[in-house]
Amino acid sequence: MIKRITFLRITMLCTVILGLLFSNTTYAAYNHQLQPPWRSTYKTATFKVQNTFGSTTKSQIVDAMMEWNNVIPKQFLYKSSVETTSTWPADDGVKTITKNYYGVDSFIGNTSVYYSSIDGLAVSADVMVNISHPFANSAQYGKHDVQSVITHELGHVLAVDHTFVATIPMDTMYSDPNTGNPFSLNSTIL
Numbered sequence: 001m002i003k004r005i006t007f008l009r010i011t012m013l014c015t016v017i018l019g020l021l022f023s024n025t026t027y028a029a030y031n032h033q034l035q036p037p038w039r040s041t042y043k044t045a046t047f048k049v050q051n052t053f054g055s056t057t058k059s060q061i062v063d064a065m066m067e068w069n070n071v072i073p074k075q076f077l078y079k080s081s082v083e084t085t086s087t088w089p090a091d092d093g094v095k096t097i098t099k100n101y102y103g104v105d106s107f108i109g110n111t112s113v114y115y116s117s118i119d120g121l122a123v124s125a126d127v128m129v130n131i132s133h134p135f136a137n138s139a140q141y142g143k144h145d146v147q148s149v150i151t152h153e154l155g156h157v158l159a160v161d162h163t164f165v166a167t168i169p170m171d172t173m174y175s176d177p178n179t180g181n182p183f184s185l186n187s188t189i190l
Helices: 004-024 055-069 146-157
Strands: 045-049 078-079 096-100 109-115 120-132
Touching: 045 055, 045 120, 055 078, 055 146, 109 146, 120 146
Parallel strands: 045 078, 045 096, 096 120
Antiparallel strands: 109 120
16 A cells, blocks of 8 residues: 555646646647748738627737737737627638537537648638537536637647647647637647
8 A cells, every 4th residue: 555655646746747847848830830831921810700799809819819829920910899780700811710509419619721722821710619509708507618719720720730639727729628718829839
């Protein structure tokens, strides 16, 4: 019994030490250049946000954009002062962040990036939030944190892929975020 307790203490101590050693690590995926997938002529990606989002959610969308802008080489993501009434993404050259009911058996958030058939570079993107799932503007048990989902989806706009390693706190690009556990770029990746 004493050996087992000692082993557990040593294991926990090693876990804490490793966590401290690697907590300030910046992963290459979060310092990537914007080319590809975006054309060099794009100075910014300005999104029209659906007009039915509340003011708190709109502020959190801006906060999510700023989180990414703080870790990429230039300020790239912005919220337009012009809103959209669209509730559905469209390959129309207008970058949008919208919400709609897509069903509980469907995604939580989804990003569609549209590419040119000529050069293969991104020309537009739409972020969709599936409000068939429960959302909140803060960490609440059983609900998805809006800012966390938007931050995750904007990562896809920037061509950052999923990670499949669950961490605590949750990594921004984890592919299956738990409800009630907000995650941001300030968690384990920076």
